[in-house]
Amino acid sequence: MKHVLNFNSLSAGDARRFDSIVDEVKADYHDLVARLRDAADNSIFWQVSNLLSRNNYISSLFYDLCCLAMVQQAEARHPLDLVIVKTQSQKKTLDRYFKACSRHTRVVSSATFRDNLKRVFKPVYDILRNFHWSLVYLGVKSAQRKRRIPRGIPITLVDTFFSAYIFKSGAFKERYYTGLTGFLTPEEQQRIFFVPNVITWRNLKRILRLSEQARENFLYPFDFLRVQDYLFALSAPVMIRRINLDNFRFRGINISYLLKSDFRYNIALRTSFRGILFYRFFRRLRQDGVSLRLVVDWFENHVVDKGFNKGKNEFFSTTPSIGYQGLIAAYKWNFHVQPTEAEARAGVLPQKMAVIGTGLTGVARQFYPGLDVIVAPGLRFSDLYKRDVKPADRFNSASPTLLVALPIWAEDSLDILKLLVQAADVLEARHARVWIKPHPSLDYDAVLSGLGALPPCFSTVEGDFPVLAASADLLVSTGSTVCMESIAYGIPVIVVGSRRHITKNIIPETIPKTIWELCHDRDELVAALSRLCFDLDKPGRDALYKLATSVRADYFKPVTRKDVKALLGLGR
DSSP, X not given: OOOEEEXXXXXXXXXXXXXXXXXXXXXXXXXXXXXXXXXXXXXXXXXXXSTTTOOTTTOOHHHHHHHHHHHHHHXXXXXXXXXXXXXHHHHHHHHHHHHHTTOOOEEEEOOOHHHHHHHHHHHHHHHHHHHHHHHHHHHTOOHHHHHTSOSSSOEEEEEEEEOGGGGTTSSOOOSSSTTGGGGSOHHHHTTEEEEEEEOOOTTHXXXXXXXXXXXXXXXXXXXXXXXXXXXXXXXXXHHXXXXXXXXXXXXXXXXXXHHHHHHHHTTTOHHHHHHHHHHHHHHHHHHTTOOEEEEEEEOOOOHHHXXXXXXXXXXXXXXXXXXXXOSOOOTTTOGGGSOXXXXXXXXXXXXXXXXXXXGGHHHHTTTOTTOOEEEOOOGGGTTGGGSOOOOGGGOOSSSOEXXXXXXXXXXXXXXXXXXXXXXXXXXXXXXXXXXXXXXXXXXXXXXXXXXXXXXXXXXXXXXXXXXXXXXXXXXXXXXXXXXHHHHHTTOXXXXXXXXXXXXXXXXXXXXXXXXEEEEOSHHHHHHHHIIXXXXXXXXXXXXXXXXXXXXXXXXXXXXXXXXXXXXXXXXX
16 A cells, blocks of 8 residues: 655545644744844845745745655654655655655655746746836825825824725725724824725725725825835845855755745745835835824734834834734734744834734734733724624524635635535535625635536525624634634634645634534534534533623624723823
8 A cells, every 4th residue: 555645635634634733843933933033134125034924825934844744744654655745845855855864755746837937937027016016106106195294293103905895885994993083083083194005006096086085094105205215125136135045954854945945936025025115114204204103003913014013113113013913813824923022023023912802812922922912902893792692592403504604715715615515415404505605805716617516505695794694503614704703603613624735724722612613524524513503402502602702702802982092092
């Protein structure tokens, strides 16, 4: 019998082992990042680089290390005959490892010629895109808007985002700090300026016209930035000081191929480019005589946040700052949102971090116990308390409704639907309805093309999540905050585990498994459906009602005028 480890399609058992390896590798990974940081300098170019980011969206390094650890663990059980990996750098690393161990294991990369070509030309594309963004920003710069910003009167800056979705209705609709200004007096509102990170260039002039019609005040970084700032940011791929990556090791394995590939592939990232621009933006604010009372960063600890906070800390060192993390993340995958002490020493963190529930304070401090953490209102979830926890008598076990919230990632969405289709016979036997709600940015047609016809009990639905959730008896999803919202409504959740990557489970491990389950295969799914839906009796549902009430209190702080003003340092 041949022993094969295929990272493109892990068995259910291997997928579970891979998810457990993730937590084991983090300490060694953070040690590696610390060594990289020591070898680098403290320039803004390195502070916003992918290798120091700990961010799995812009660096494959952590995933690569998990794969290496998985191979070592599998080899300890039995020699492997074949390992199938995703990239040439993974293959070259394992080839060298097996040769050093005098093993004859075959390593195959599934990367196509097109994939390899993309890795070569992506940095060139990124540089050209950043140049295009420079022209776009310069094209909408306005001296008139800049003159309207107060000088000499301390103002509060609130970091936010501009995307096409926010202006979809034909007007500005704040999605990150819902209702924030509604709790302030007109005088207080005059001193609050939202600083948008503009992430769309299409119809930008129209977006700016619509934003000028909003009641909120906006301060646009591109109104202050100069040509020299764009040239400085564009020069990053050339100006960043190279370090010797040849001798870095992970658990005895030379990982130079992985480090060099990741560094080259992400050397001109758009988010790093924007981080540098934000750094220079604060420099221009200081030079222009703008006075700051408080800076609030929408804090997910992305590299753009690092540039933002580095600029604020360097050019407005005495101005207080808060990193408002108004979300709950998939911490096993998105652990970059949990700051480290090394990042604090590098000056890329806000002075305080605000989380939206007492249950998240320990999570925030996981890698930095000395982090100053406060609890602030959950502005994005302000509507949650408008609906009560669902009582036991409103569930329908005889013909239940499963709400399937597909995430933005096509692969994860496909995994969810494939697993549900495998259990279609059980669902139909229990007269279940399956409502599929795709993420607005998901290419749903592409997902369906990989499935074929769906069973009759499956249907696609539209509408706001709270409305749909009110009629649901169970939620199935992964990597979305709706998992925690669902639990707060008293609705059990099934998270579908990934067979190709690290599972993006957003439910903190502190939440008891009595109301949720992680499933990798059909048997686990059927068992979870029975436990959390089909066979759940009234005492069980009453227990979930109490648990949901507790989750609300611990993870979603209600929004009140007093707490909003406390967040902004405005007193009562």
